[in-house]
Amino acid sequence: MLPDPALEARAREIGRALxxxxxxxxxxxxxxxxxxxxxRRAVRERLAAGDSDAAVFAFMTARYGDYVLLKPPxxxxxxxxxxxxxxxxxxxxxxxxxxARKRRPPPPPAPLSxxxxxxxxxxxGPRHSVAPHDHEMSATVWRGPSx
Amino acid sequence: MNxxxxxxxxxxxxxxxxxxxxxxxxxxxxxxxxxxxxxxxAPALPFAEPRLKAGKPVLVNFFASWCTPCLAEHPLFMxxxxxxxxxxxxxxxxxxxxxxxAWLAKLGDPYARVGFDQDGKVGLDxxxxxxxxxxxxxxQGVVRLHFRGPLTERDLAAILPLLRGGS
Numbered sequence: 001m002l003p004d005p006a007l008e009a010r011a012r013e014i015g016r017a018l019x020x021x022x023x024x025x026x027x028x029x030x031x032x033x034x035x036x037x038x039x040r041r042a043v044r045e046r047l048a049a050g051d052s053d054a055a056v057f058a059f060m061t062a063r064y065g066d067y068v069l070l071k072p073p074x075x076x077x078x079x080x081x082x083x084x085x086x087x088x089x090x091x092x093x094x095x096x097x098x099x100a101r102k103r104r105p106p107p108p109p110a111p112l113s114x115x116x117x118x119x120x121x122x123x124x125g126p127r128h129s130v131a132p133h134d135h136e137m138s139a140t141v142w143r144g145p146s147x
Numbered sequence: 148m149n150x151x152x153x154x155x156x157x158x159x160x161x162x163x164x165x166x167x168x169x170x171x172x173x174x175x176x177x178x179x180x181x182x183x184x185x186x187x188x189a190p191a192l193p194f195a196e197p198r199l200k201a202g203k204p205v206l207v208n209f210f211a212s213w214c215t216p217c218l219a220e221h222p223l224f225m226x227x228x229x230x231x232x233x234x235x236x237x238x239x240x241x242x243x244x245x246x247x248x249a250w251l252a253k254l255g256d257p258y259a260r261v262g263f264d265q266d267g268k269v270g271l272d273x274x275x276x277x278x279x280x281x282x283x284x285x286x287q288g289v290v291r292l293h294f295r296g297p298l299t300e301r302d303l304a305a306i307l308p309l310l311r312g313g314s
Contacts (some may be wrong), residue, residue, distance in 0.1 A: 021180055021276040022276050022277055023169075024178070034241060034267065034277070035267070035270075035271075035275070035276055037267075037275060038266075038267040038268070038270070038271050039271065042268075061183065062276060063184075063271060063272065063273070063274040064180070064182060064183055065180070065181055065182065065183035066276050067180045067181060078248055085280075
């Protein structure tokens with residue numbers, strides 16, 4: 001704990017962004033590991049010595065590499081990490097759009113020929129005779145199971 | 148074109164399977180946090196003369212009397228000292244000096260020098276994550292290898308050529 005509350009707040013902020021090196025995915029602020037304790041103390045020492053936040057992060061990455069940063073830096077080695085997700089999303093979106101454009105609504109069925117109409121009439125009997133221009137048979141033929 | 152699209156899931160499966168297969172077979176350790184120390188000048192040691200004297204390769208081993216894996220790797224360091232004539236510097240990390248000395252008196256002392264890092268500040272400068280960890284410093288004082296965890300027989304394949312060739 002630093003006596004200056006502003007410095008202590010900065011130390012907390014930095015501590016939350018630094019990854020404990022022995023506990024996979026905990027910040028040094030959350031971890032009770034020995035090393036995390038040492039790192040918290042080092043952060044406060046650097047801040048008390050007048051370091052900027054960036055200098056403290058540089059101090060840590062010089063010792064533990066980018067691994068200590070819970071938010072990885074944007075650089076060549078991390079391009080896939082940063083851009084991979086959005087890229088896959090774009091590709092999938094583009095593919096979907098393309099597929100949606102290709103899929104036109106199916107053309108309406110060809111109207112019944114005279115022959116077919118006559119056959120249909122004979123099959124259904126006189127009561128159900130289909131109106132001459134009615135291509136849609138559904139309403140006439142199928143009245144639903146309940147009624 | 149449309150037909151080829153049906154192969155896409157299969158292709159993705161093949162890519163994933165390839166990656167997983169490579170991960171399993173290449174011996175890649177996903178839990179490894181790597182080291183920022185390799186190929187950089189060795190940090191200071193807790194001695195009056197904090198920089199290692201150049202001239203021959205040196206092993207720097209962080210250990211503690213309370214650490215069980217250190218006990219496991221201890222015979223290997225005895226052997227490196229006796230058979231290879233290796234110069235090994237031991238740093239007792241977060242350990243009472245008397246406890247570390249008693250530990251070495253009981254088991255044998257493979258170290259040319261023993262330093263003490265009771266508050267872990269030296270370890271921090273070395274990018275230490277715990278004990279045991281071992282560094283190989285070449286004759287020019289540059290860190291060449293960094294092992295996290297106990298040294299094993301298998302690590303000798305990397306250590307011995309540098310240890311023998313560098314003097």
